Every structure is written in C-alpha cells, then in structure tokens.
Amino acid sequence: MVLGGCSDYLAEDNKSNVSADNYYQTSEGFETLVNAAYGSLREVYGGEPYIFCAGTDMYVEGRNSQPIGLSEYRFLSPADEAVEDLYVSAYRSIQTCNMGLHYSELTEDFAALNERIGELKYLRANYFFLLVQTYGGVTLATDFINSPTLEFERNTEAEVYAFIISELEESLNLVASGAYTGRVSKRAVQHLLAKVHLTRGYLDFAASDDFSKAASYADAAIGGQVLDIPFEELWTPGNEANAEVLFAVQYDRGSIAAAPTELGNSQGGYFGPYLGGSEQAGKAPWRSYTLCPTMYFYDQFTEGDSRLDASIMMYIYVDYWDYYNMPEEELASREIEYYYAPQWASSDEQIQAWRDENPAQRSATEVIKYENWETDKSLPGVDYGVPGLKKFDDPEAAFGENTSARDIILARLGETYLLAAEAYFKDGNTGTALARLNEVRGRAAKPGFDLTLAAIDLEVILNERAAELAGEYHRWFDLKRTGTLVDHVDMYNKDVPRENFQGKNGELKILRPIPQSAIDLNQNKNFKQNPAY
Secondary structure, three states, X not given: OOOOOOOOOOOOOOOOOOOHHHHOOOHHHHHHHHHHHHHHHHHHHOOOOHHHHOOOOOEEOOOOOOOHHHHHOOOOOOOOHHHHHHHXXXXXXXXXXXXXXXXXXXXXXXXXXXXXXXXXHHHHHHHHHHHHXXXXXXXXXXXXXXXXXXXXXXXXXXXXXXXXHHHHHHHHOOOEOOOOOOOOEHHHHHHXXXXXXXXXXXXXXXXXXXXXXXXXXXXXXXXXXXXXXXHHHXXXXXXXXXXXXXXXXXXXXXXXXXXXXXXXXXXXXXXXXXXXXXXXXXXXXXXXXXOEEOHHHHOOOXXXXXXXXXXXXXXXXXXXXXXXXXOHHHHOOOOEEEEEOOHHHOOHHXXXXXXXXXXXXXXXXXXXXXXXXXXXXXXXXXXXXXXXXXXXXXXXXXOOOOOEOOOEEEXXXXXXXXXXXXXXXXXXXXXXXXXXXXXXXXXXXXXXXXXXXXXXXXXXXXXXXXXXXXXXXXXXXXHHHHOOHHHHHHHHOOOOOHHHHEOHHHOXXXXXXXXXXXXXXXXXXXXXXXXXX
C-alpha cells in the first residue's frame, strides 16, 4: 500500500524541467492523474478472475488447477498469493485516486474539475467496496502518502461502508449525467450505491432504510430504460459500449499492441474447456480449462431462454472463429465439429433429427449429450467435454492468456434490474420485485416463449443472476452478500464439501484472510487477522 505509490501508472517525461508537483497543478497534468486512476481498473480486474468467481456454485475446476485456497477453501491461508493480489492492487489503485484528489485542491481551476473529482471518488469507493466485501474491515487510507508510513489501523466494516456511501453520495452530485462515454456517470454511481446499500442491508449494522434506498437508487439508474437489446447482440464483440452499459474497464487493440499478454485482459479465456494448444492459434481461442461452468449454471436455462445460445458456444465449427467471421449463409454449410445437445434435445431420436436437418454439415459432428456435460477432471480425454462461455470471445485476440482487448463490463442495465428486484424483495415489496425480475426474463425469452414468473424468493433471484450474469465477476460477492455461500457451494460445487469452510475456532471461511505480508509490515500489532485464520 505504501511502497507501490503510482510508479506503475505514471512515467515522468520531464523534458521541460517542470517538476511533477508543478505539472499536476495544471489542468493537463491533473488529467493524467485521473487517467491513471481509470487505468488502475485494468490492474484490479484484468488478470486471472479467481478472486471474483472461484469457489462458488457456478464454476468448477477443469483439467488444470485453480488456486486451491480460493477454489476449494482447503488450505486457504493469509499467505495465499491470490488473496494478496487483490489487496495490494486495490490499495495501489486507491493511492492513485488519493494522489488525484490531493492535487485536485492544488490544480488550476478548469471546467471539468468537479466532474473529475467525482470520478475519482467513485473509483476509490469502488475499490474500498471490493476490499470490505472480501476482507471485512480494512484500513481507510484516504490521504495521499508520499513518505513512508509504517503503521495503520483497521477500521470496522461499519466505518468502511459509511465512508463508501458518503463518497458515492458526493460523487453523485459531481459527475456528469447522460449516456455512458467511458467515464463515470450519475447512472453508474446510482448503480453502485444501490449495490452498496443492498449489501449493507444484510449485515448486522445495517441502516433501517438500506433496502429501500437500494431499490430507489436502482430505479434511478434504470431511469425508465427498458431492456430491448437482444442478449446475443449485447455481447457481440465490439459492442461493449452499447446503450445498456453503465460502466466498464476500457481496452482497445492499440493500447495493448506492444505486449498483449501483459496489457490485455483474461476474461475471455477462463470459462470453458481446453480447445487445443498453440496449433490452434487463429483457429480457436485460448482456454485455461480452470473455471468451467457447473451443471447448476446450465440447469438454469429452459428451451425458451435465448441466453443459453447467446452465452454458451453450443456449436463448435471446424474453425471456432467461423461463428464470428463467416456470413450466416456460408455458416449454414460449414461443418460442425462438436454440438452440445441441451437437456430438451438430447435423446437419440432428437439428435438424429438434428443431423437429418443438414446432413452435409452435421453427419460427422460429435454430439455431446446434456447428461455428459459434467466436467470430470479425473477422466482422460475431457477436452471439449463441457461447453464454455462465448460472451467474452475476442476474435481479434492473439492466442494466449491476457490478450483480449474487449472491455470488462462492471455495471450494466440487466444487473441494475436484478439489484432492484432483490432490494424490493428484501424490503417486502414482492410485487415490484417480481416486475423488475420479469423485465429481465422477458428480454431473455425467445419469440413464442413466456419466461415470466408468478412468484419470487431469494433463490429465484440468485438463479436469475446466475443465468444473466455468468462470468461477469459478481458471483462470489452475490453468495456472500445473501448469506448463501456455504449452502450453495456445498450443493452445487462437487469439489467443495461443507467441511472445507471450517476454519480456526469453528469460524467459517466467509471472509478471505488479510494477507500475512500486510500484517507483518504493519508496525501496529493490534491489527487483527480475520477470525477463521
């Protein structure tokens, strides 16, 4: 937190002998600090997604090993590297925001100054929200640190939540309105305020109006906008700035061209099976085969739900990328190498009927029935054994890890509706909760199908979030927020029995441990570890 500073983001090029301190007091220099704060999002979200997704009901280990602490809760310890990564990168990013806010009081006035202050406050609040959900009470380091500081106190969860809400309320009054342009907008702030109030509403120090405020903020972020973009189009490569996106980590091809495996992101590579090694470069995407969807996830879809085909690559052509690169009329005659038959079309008769529809394309296809989708790392030859998410495919990415230049969407309208549904449900307004939920399901329905529901409960909401938000870095937080982490993982993740959650003194491993390195470096020896570790 102290030593990281901002060196990763800002390289001084002092050609004019102007000091950094003086440069940051100009509008041009100050904007570089704000840009650095936005750039810090890549460090937090751009790498391996285990901290957000592993060890949940939706993703199970495939052929390759996940970090065992995060994925199975066995041996989860304060020395876990993956646990430390988020802690360090979040505090480094907070320091970048602190630096910008420090200079905001010194820089020359310019038209967008207040908006930039609001953007920095949002980004800093978002990082603290990640920290408090993951580790519980943490240090509220809100000052720009430009000299060694060796002693930190641990604030309570209640204090951290109060600070986050205060920051976001200030941000809401400062940032710009209007459509998403890549910067923080009022709707993005409202969305995050809804999630923060909703999350605090479950805790023992909740305010009495947390759920009602969460519902109000979610509705304000929705702003009357309906979900009218087809789900497939929502995730079409290159369409990451569509009208339903509220905030995202931005990338582009040019910004990662110099070193795509270092500067790109990994979201596209972690949610499916192995499709081949380097011989597949240009023919199929790189897949880590570590975070494979569970059957719980697949079970959420019915025949009329368009999100199955839009989220999952059900057909794998001889060249995987044909799906994106060939015109539809040519694709109709392109040989399909693998077909994942869904649960409503997996009988021998149904599969034969499917082949007979287009024999030239399908006669040689290897069909994997729904009953055989289960990933089993103990079996040989499980490559291709389970369908993977295609939502984040980047046809232009170089083969390998961290090469995608697609934006990582952090907040979008579909989730805002689901936040509203959960908030209204927890506030006792089940009628409005159901209406918000059915708005999401209505968009998901294929023509001729009705997916609307007549009843709602927390399990229904969690199931809907699973189907709508697969791979979008929310699931571990969803289960922790709702108090369902242990039960859902025990029921739906075959790698994690309930006893794996047992920590020291009978405490459950719900929070992740504070990294031991942070405790060792802190000269305040009253800085306590979380109780299960």
